[in-house]
Every structure is written in C-alpha cells, then in structure tokens.
Amino acid sequence: MNVMEVLLSLPQKDLQNLLETMKVDSNVRSRQHCIELIIRSLSNHEERYNRYRRFSKGEQQLVTQMSFDLRDCVNRYELQGFLTPGERAGFSNTLRALENGGWFFKIGRDTWTMPEELKQRVRKWLLAIIEEERVIIPGDQDASLSIIDDLYTFMDCVEEKGFILTKQKTLRKNDLAKLQQSFTVRESLPEEQWRFGYGRHFYHYPNRFSLLYDVCFDEGWIRESNSLEVDSPRWIEAQKLSVTSVLTRVLQTYLNQYRRAIPKLPFIFKLLYHLLKTSNTAVSEEGIIKTVSPFIEPYYYDDVEAIIRERILTMLRDMHVFHIVQIGNEQFYCLSALQRKSTPFSIKNFS
Template sequence: MNLSDMLGYADIQQLSRIADVYRCECNGHSKNDLIQSILSTVSRNDVFEAQISSMKLEDLRFLNSLLFEARNSFSLEDLLARVQHSRFGEEIIKPELDPPKKTKRSKKKTEAVEKQLSPREMIAKFKHHGWLFNGFSGPSRYLFQVPNDLKTRFRDTLARRFAADLQYTDEPPIYRDEQMLIHDDITHLLHYTYHNEIQLTADGSMYKRFTLQLLDRFGVQEELPAKGAWRFGYGRHFNQYPNRFSFVYDYCYHAKYINENQTLLTVTGPGEERMNSRPSSEAEQIYRYWLKLYKGPITHLLSLVHWINTLAVEWVTVESLRTVLVPFIKPYFYDDANTILEQRIMAMMVHLGLLRLGEHPIYGAVVRMTKAGRAVVAGVSLEESGSIVVH
C-alpha cells in the first residue's frame, strides 16, 4: 500500500503525531484534514530532503535495511534486530580508570551518547514520521510496513545523494569480465570429482594436492590461504580453500551435485546431470545462494548489492564507491568494512559475472555492472529466510 492508503487506516492519534512532526497546520480533530495536510506536506521535495538530511547514520542504516526487501511486512522482533544491526559501536565510550575532567565538549558528547534512542524508540520515531505503519486487523496488527511510494522516494533521493559523491570515468583500457567462467568451473569441479578418487581429511576438506589440481583447471587462478590465516564465516571449508573456490564448492554441495562420504568426495545423480547440461536459470540460482550464504556475516548485503547495481551503471571508481558505501558495512571479526566491500562483495560480484573490474590510468580501480548482472540483481528477489549456517 501507498502512504495515502495507510494514512486512511491509521487512527487519529497516529495522524496527529505525524502531523506534529511535519508541523502541519490543520484541524487536528478532523481525520480528513489531517490526512490531506500530511500528504500535501510530505509530497514537497524540500520537506522530504530535509527529513533525510536530519537523519543520523544509524537511522539511515536502519532505513536502508528495509528499502530492498521483496516482502512487505516485518515483525517487531525483526525490526528490533535490524535496529541493533544498524549500530556498529561508534557511540560506545570505553570506561577509563582515571577519567579526565569533563570539558564542555566531552560533556556534550556524553549527553549525545546517553540520548541514543532504544530500538523500540527508534521504531516509534519511524512510526511518528509516517515511515512505518502497523497492520490494521487480525494477525497483521503485529506486523509493520513501509509505504511503497515512500520506499521509491527514499531510494531515488538516496541514489541522487550518493551519486553526487561518486567519480564516474570513461571506459578503462583493460578490465576483467568473468561472465560464464563460474559455470565452466562448476563443470570442471564435477568432471574432476567424477573421474578421480578425491580423498577428504578428518575435517571434510580435500587434501591439498587435489585442491591444487582443481585450481589449475579453473578459469580464475587463486592461491591457497596463507597458513595460520584467520578465515571463517563465508563457507563450510572457507579456512582451507580460496574465496572463489570455496564458494564454487559450497554451491555444488548446496545443489546436491557432490557428496562428502566420510573420506571420499563423490558426484551425485543430479551432479552427473549438471555435468552434461547447465540449467538455464543457473546464474540466478548462484546469485541467490551467494546472498543467502554471505548475508550472515554481511548483515546489509542485499541493500549493498542493490546500491552497487544502481550506482555502477557507468564506470565508477572503487575509491568513491568506498566513500559512499563503507559507512553502511559492519565489520565482521577480522574483516574490516573496506575488506568486506572489496573482497567479499565486489570481488565476488565480479566472480559471479555481475560486475566488471577495470584499471583506469588516471583514477585507478573502476567497476561497472554487466548487462546480465543488472538483470539478475533487478529480477531476483531473495525470499526472506534465515541465512545459511554452514557445518
């Protein structure tokens, strides 16, 4: 539903609160006057821009987590979790054994921290702005929705703001485009497994010599992880395999193309079928699986991919994209926000054939969405489900 529909179902108390936020001058006892005044005010671009300009970073992160979801309704528990995920700890003040004397500046900073809204207060704030509405009857009373037309306006407004800070360039003389390579390497993995007796270690990973032989057959060359490197969170054997190889292996395991039979890796019946024929929708299936696998460590992955899809229609520098998107990326253990953006998101999007990566003689690293990538990201909606937990 759009904002006008949701206002029509709202009670006069909520309408009065929304009208107060936007300083509407109208008859507060007339529901019709309240609705017309709110719609008239919110429709003004200057008012809408001012509201976004006044939003704190954690407000924007929370809003951002709602803008690209396929589903329309959110439970209170889900919203509370999203508010928590939007707080990256910047506001935390570490206690000191012998704290210095409070200056006016430090006192102001402490007061600002103390005034941070609780998750429930944040949700109430969004309701008072008319950005979130409760359902109106039955079980939907306990669910929340964002008006569809406001979603579109938020996306368009933020896209303009982000684009204004980006550096766009002409086409670089050289660039990488890995479209179709991941499909070929799925076939290589299955063929090699089918024709060789691949032995597994006690933790279920392949012995090093098998991994190296497979890497030699792949279209994208990778090095084995450094010994003792901290690697976890992005796949079943991520600590043993390189990034892309680990993902290809996990996808084949998820699709039931391969099976770990205690000490041996074998190809299943569906795997043999895949060796002979690639499904027409495989690009979408791989993309969908990547989102589900990586959205555990990267809580805002879906929105970040959509922003890259929106902002990288033309060649754009990685550096300027970093400036815009890094504030929306929560560090994950030993992966800082920059590492997540470049290695876990953009590099994987290149491997999936969604993104091209080039080297510009003046501006350095640049990226641009592929035509197929834009179609996949725009056309595939990730159904709301729990992120994949790998064992």
C-alpha cells in the same frame, strides 16, 4: 499503500499527534484539514531529502530497507530484523523518531507501513546521492564465464581422480595446488591464521574455489567420504542446466554462505543492483563503499571496508554479476554484460 490511504486509515487523534511531532499546526480540528497539512509537509521534498541525509545509522537502515520491501506493512520483529546487531538496542527510540517524523505509520495493533510514494522517493534519492560517483563507460564488456568453466573442470577432475580427503574432509594441499593449475582463474592457497565464516571449508580453501566447492556440495553433485566422489545421477542432470541456471545456483550458495557473517547481504545485493542498473554507466568503488557501509558491521578480523571489497565486490565480480572498469588508479563497477542483457539472477527471492 499510498499516502492518502494511510492517512485515511488513521484516527483523528493520531493525525493531530503527527501534526504536533512534525511541528505543524496541531490545533486543527477538521480531519480533512489535518490530512492536507500532513500531505503538504510530506511533499516538501527538499526538507525530507536533507533529513534523510542526516539520518542516524539505525534510521538509515530502517528507512532504506523498508523502501525496497514489497509488503504493505511489517510487524515489530520484522522491522527490528532490518537493523544490524549493533543498532538493535536503540530500536524503540529509532522507530519512535521515524513515526514522529512521518516516515513510518502505525496501522493495526503492531504493524507499520511506509507509503509507496515515500518508498519511491527514497530509491530515487539513493540514485541521486551516488550520481557524483558515476561515469559513462562503453557498452561492450568481457563476456567470459570463467567460473562456469572452472566448475566443470573441478567436477571433471573429481570424476577422474577421486581425490583422497584428509581427516577434516578437505583436499590435500598438493591436490589443491594441482587443481588450481587447471583453472582459468588461479588462486594462491590461503595463509591467514584465521579463516572462517564464509563457507564449509573456507579455512583450507581460497575464496573463489571455496565458493565453487560449496556450490557443488550443496547441490549434491559431490559427496565426502574417504575420498571426494561425484554423485553421477545428480551431476548428469545438472549438466542439462542452462548457464543462467548454474549462475543462479552459484549466487544462491554465495548468499546463503556469506550472510552468516554479513546478515544484510541479500539486501545489499538488491541495493547494489538498484545503483548499478543504469545502462553504460559504472559507479566508483569508493562510492559503493560509502553507500553500503551503514548496513555492515565488522566481522572478527574483517573490518567494514575489507568485507565490502573482498567478500562482496570481488566475489560478485568472480560470479560475473559485476564487471570492473579501471580508470586511472580507480576501480568502477557496473553490471556484467550477461546480467544486464538477461537479468538472470532473481533478487526477489532473497530477503
């Protein structure tokens, strides 16, 4: 809905209340004049941009996520779901402040909308805010697909060797170490005292391999018995999939597994895609951390920065969604060549 449609749907009393809370002349009697004054206030881009920059964490979460939502309106429970758990106690006050400021408009009994013009403006502001963290980069990038190579290597090894599993249904350490030697990207076995929340056997397996294992298990290509076995009919069909289809399944598995610890991960993925979609540019790691931090809360021993660096940026790089550019001592991120060329990963299905 655009601004005019929203305002025309509101009763006169609501229009006058809005004028009052927005600190505009509230003694206006004409409906048309009320609407003109509200539109004039909403069109003050500089004032509204400065207000957006001063938002509380809860206000920023609601407005930014709503700006990417394709629906005309959402109900109270859907809005509350936009907030991270730590911000939900203040939901009613946050929502009231956004209504009073002319960001959200209540239409119907228990639904709210954000005008399309305002959604577009917020998305532009996000690009403007990150602009100072952006650099120009060459167009050519490494087009390797090591995660696909290693997935096929893993499946071949399981098919050939049928690894015996432990009582916890995990690979034995010596088998896991030998597997790592076969991969294009090799990882050390985890030594942390705590590892949970990011996958089926995350406690036992290193990060990248844990995701590969979860993809194969969730797709039904492998099954756990006394030994690890290949489901031959399913794997035969899987080998007919395109590279794009396999990468999409990897991303789907990642979002499903990691959103348990990072509830806003699907939105964060959409946000990062929006920030990095400009051709031949990359955004600094620090700039990404600053932009994404409001949508993340610590998860046990993982603080916010660790989650962004290790659980999001590194994993998206390993899945060939992002490409890293090193400039001096600083890392910059851009969309990978494959992602930019064909946009293989549908983000509209993740919410």
